[in-house]
Amino acid sequence: MPAPRTVLLTGAAGGLGTLMRGLLPAYGYELRLFDAVPVEGEPDAITADLGDRAALREAVRGVDAIMHLAGISLEASFDKILRANIEGTYNLYEAAREEGVRRVVFASSNHVVGYTPRPLPGDPLIPIDAPRRPDTFYGLSKSFGEDLAQLYWDRHGMETVSVRIGSCFPEPTSVRMLSVWMSPEDGARLFHAALTAEDVGHTVVHGSSDNTRLWWDLTTARALGYEPKDDSEPYAARLVAEQGELDPDNPDHAHLGGHFCTHPPIWPR
Numbered sequence: 173m174p175a176p177r178t179v180l181l182t183g184a185a186g187g188l189g190t191l192m193r194g195l196l197p198a199y200g201y202e203l204r205l206f207d208a209v210p211v212e213g214e215p216d217a218i219t220a221d222l223g224d225r226a227a228l229r230e231a232v233r234g235v236d237a238i239m240h241l242a243g244i245s246l247e248a249s250f251d252k253i254l255r256a257n258i259e260g261t262y263n264l265y266e267a268a269r270e271e272g273v274r275r276v277v278f279a280s281s282n283h284v285v286g287y288t289p290r291p292l293p294g295d296p297l298i299p300i301d302a303p304r305r306p307d308t309f310y311g312l313s314k315s316f317g318e319d320l321a322q323l324y325w326d327r328h329g330m331e332t333v334s335v336r337i338g339s340c341f342p343e344p345t346s347v348r349m350l351s352v353w354m355s356p357e358d359g360a361r362l363f364h365a366a367l368t369a370e371d372v373g374h375t376v377v378h379g380s381s382d383n384t385r386l387w388w389d390l391t392t393a394r395a396l397g398y399e400p401k402d403d404s405e406p407y408a409a410r411l412v413a414e415q416g417e418l419d420p421d422n423p424d425h426a427h428l429g430g431h432f433c434t435h436p437p438i439w440p441r
C-alpha cells in the first residue's frame with residue numbers, strides 16, 4: 173500500500189484530535205476533519221454525526237486512510253454507546269468499504285481489558301492477547317470496534333490497526349497514568365506507524381510511551397516501526413508525593429482500567 177497522505181480524522185474537535193491536528197501534519201499528512209461539534213478555527217471541518225451515513229460517505233470519499241477517534245470517550249448509557257460507538261463505527265466502516273478506503277486506525281482503549289489485574293512490580297507485562305475484560309459499556313464498544321475491524325479485514329481486505337490507548341494527555345495526572353501514559357509526541361509516532369506500516373491486516377497494539385512503570389507489552393506496536401521516545405518517570409516524584417503509591421487493597425487500583433472498574437466517569441452530553 174502506498175503511504176497514505178490524505179487522512180480523515182474523526183473526533184477532530186476532541187482532546188486527542190486537537191493534539192493530533194497539531195502534530196500529524198509534520199509527518200506530511202493532509203487532514204480532513206470530522207466531528208459532531210464544530211472544530212474551533214477550522215471552517216472547512218465537516219460537522220456531522222456518525223449516525224449520518226450520507227455525510228460519512230462524502231467525508232471518506234477520496235481519502236487514503238481514516239483515523240477514527242470520534243465517539244463517546246467515557247461511560248454512558250448503553251443506548252448512547254450503541255448509537256455513537258457501535259452503530260457509529262459500523263457506519264464509518266461501511267462508508268469506507270463503499271468508497272474503497274484501505275486503511276483505518278481505530279482508537280481502541282485499555283478499557284477493552286480494563287478488568288485485567290494490574291501487574292505488581294516484578295509481574296510479567298500484560299500481553300496483547302490477554303482475554304477481553306471490558307470494564308464498562310464504553311470498553312465493550314471498543315471491543316466491538318476491534319471485532320468489526322477483524323471482520324472487515326477478513327471479509328473485505330480493509331486493514332485496521334486498533335490502538336488500545338492508555339492515556340494520551342500532555343502530562344500524566346495520576347499515579348496510575350504513569351504506567352499507561354502516552355505522550356502526545358509518542359502518540360503521533362504510533363499513529364504514523366499505524367498509518368504507514370505494510371501488511372497490517374488487523375493488528376491490535378497497546379498505545380503508550382516506554383514508561384519505566386509500564387504495565388503492558390509494546391511488542392506489536394514496535395513491530396509496526398513505532399519507537400517510543402518518552403517516559404512518564406520524570407513526573408513520578410511529584411505525583412507520588414501528592415497521591416501516594418498505588419495501594420493493592422484499594423479497589424480503584426486493582427485493575428488495569430483503574431476507577432473505570434469502580435465508579436466510571438460519565439459522558440456529560
Ligand SMILES: NC(=O)c1ccc[n+]([C@@H]2O[C@H](COP(=O)([O-])OP(=O)(O)OC[C@H]3O[C@@H](n4cnc5c(N)ncnc54)[C@H](O)[C@@H]3O)[C@@H](O)[C@H]2O)c1
Pocket residue numbers: 182183184185186187188189206207208209220221222223240241242243244245246255256260279280281282336337338339340341
Ligand atoms: N485520550 C485518551 O487518553 C484516550 C484513551 C483511550 C481511548 N481513547 C479514545 O480516543 C478517542 C479520542 O479520545 P479523546 O480523549 O479525544 O475524547 P474526546 O471526548 O475529547 O473527543 C471525542 C470527540 O468525538 C466526538 N463525537 C462523539 N460522539 C460523536 C458522534 N456520534 N459523531 C461524531 N463525533 C462524535 C466528540 O464531539 C468529541 O470531539 C476516543 O474514541 C476515545 O475513546 C482516548
